[in-house]
Amino acid sequence: MTAWYSWFCGGAIAILIVLPTLAQAQSAPARPIQPDQVWQQIYQQLPDLPLENQYINLETKKPATDNTLVGRFIRYHLYSRGRSPLYRLDWKISLADYLGINNPPQEADYPSRSTLRQNPLEGDIQAIRKLTRKQREALVQALVDAFTPPSRKASTQQP
DSSP states (O other): OHHHHHHHHHHHHHHHHHHHHHHHHHSOOOOOOOHHHHHHHHHHHOTTSOOOOOOBBTTTOSBOTTOOHHHHHHHIIIIISOOOSSOHHHHHHHHHHHTTSSOOOOGGGOTTTTTBSSOOHHHHHHHHHHSOHHHHHHHHHHHHHHHSOHHHHHHHSOO
16 A cells, blocks of 8 residues: 555656646747737738728727727727637627617716717617628628737648
């Protein structure tokens, strides 16, 4: 019985030493999500998407040209709804919100409501509804690609 006990204790100690090392080696460093950079990338890939950036900034009283439909959509998805940026289904659920199929966005918690003279929610809903199915699919794919870490992209590619 002592041989089994010493083997078990020795194995348990080895596991306790190796597990933290394995966890550190396998976990990729978290890449901070920066929607301000992602929306620009999306518009480069999909230049036919509407910008919806004609709204006036409350402070500067000038058009907020860097406050776009895709930027607000990303912030709505991530911060208002708390959904993952990595999964197509989550992005589709957010689109369903805009299309009135799921849980419509609320004016009180919509991105940029407090920085623009007019809440852009209604205009954004109309712009999303005008997109074709093909445009919506391309938007979802571009968003998933933009937020997927390079290490995950390499592991999901087929040989």
